[in-house]
Amino acid sequence: MRLITAVIKPFKLDDVKAALEAFGVHGLTVSEASGYGRQAGHTEVYRGAEYQVDLVPKLRLEVVCDDDDVDDLIDAIASAARTGKIGDGKVWSVPVETVVRVRTGERGIAAL
């Protein structure tokens, strides 16, 4: 199994969620995140004082999937989240040892 983590622009959540559903993924964890990459923040101005805001708001998506699906899912997420402009985010995956469904105690693929 693999854990796919994606950091995306917040307004792209619906597109990515639709792409995952079309793929047959039935679970997703979303959390608010902030960070910077090549986009390197933005400026805001308050009473004439200009501030460089380094950390940009993003969403972090996490989904666990079967090894066989990982490349296709990463492609689906990346293409749904893409605007072509700087700051579109990253998608990556890592191996997962164990997954347990809390309600039933099922383990492994059956718990996804």
Place this chain on the structure above:
Amino acid sequence: MPSSAAINAGDTAWVLISAALVMLMVPGLALFYGGMVRVKSALNMLMMSVTCLAVVTVVWVLYGYSLAFGPDAGGVIGTLRDVGFAGIGTDAVTGSVPTLAFAAFQLMFAAITAALLSGSIADRAKFGSWIVFVIAWVTVVYFPVAHWVFDPSGWIAAHLHALDLAGGTVVEINSGASGLALAIVLGPRLGFKRDPMRPHSVPLVVLGGGLLWFGWFGFNAGSALASGGLASVAFINTQVAGAAGVLGWLGVERRRDKHATTLGAVSGAVAGLVGITPACGSVNPLGALVIGLLAGVAAAYAVGLKFRLGYDDSLDVAGVHGVGGLVGTVLIGVLATAAVTGHARGLLYGGGFDQLGRQTLAAVVVGAYAFAMSWLIAKGVDRFLGFRVTRDDELAGLDLIVHGETAYDIAGHTAGVGRRIGQSVAAGHGVASQSSAKIRP
């Protein structure tokens, strides 16, 4: 200054309502300021205003009213005959309203003016020292200046004949100059000019600014101390200048910063309202338009000075109230019209430079007195009590350190985690371990 004239019911109703309107400006100011600071000291900012309402009220009843409006001593200050409102009953009259209504109205002015100063020392003042400063400041600075201008026997009102209906000198220039002195004595916030100190909630600033604008109708039109033509011209001038201030400030921002901001709109409104405060009973609505616009433009430029000159007037008390008050007070000398004042005329209406000179002198004297005395009081408080929190406390934020509270629990998952370790009132059985403040079982 009680006299024996008859009480007018309409005037009394308007002055009492106006007093309540000005009272609302204190929590309005608290929110206006509170939204502008960082989240870690937001409650402390609110508390500095709220405590002014409490502390100044107590001082006012004990001796403040008497110092400001008791029997005159040389045009400089009131005497102590009216301490504790002694002898002022329900039949005592000031103008055409009960003296107690006038005293209630003027009390709110003292409270809001003291609260205004807090904006210059956001995020770094010791709370107890602030309260001590406020008591000393209203006693030494506010009460005498209010006597000079608002009491008919005060030297600015009776001898200089400078016009100031609602306190361009007493409230605005006074708070601006005093705030500047405070900011200089306390020194800049840690990270000033280096760290981003973004307002944590601009919507709160809009809410507070809206309450200020609403209360300002009582502040300005109520200063007529009667419900007639003077109150009406002051009322419409207030609205016009606030509106013009918004446009003036936004115009500067659009040109200088490329963005017309929400914070700029509210700041411009306050600058325009400040500008018209002295002049609301001296100019016509077109004059109010000019004053509001110029106050908005001047303040929008003035707020940038602190970064260049290196003093941290954190929320621009001097930049907005000092500068706006100066613009309005001085421009009376240009734009005052006999159609409104009844006699005095400004430069533009054939009055020559006479009134302009009187206005300028009043502005300079009040500004200089306020700055010097506030600097001395602040130095004294700093010397004997310490006026500034420790470096670690400032970095951690005053809310948790000073007040034992935090402003927000928006995430929702922090309140339910942890446990209660004490209670200060009886409410069922407490948590046994580490109970630190249980009074009854």
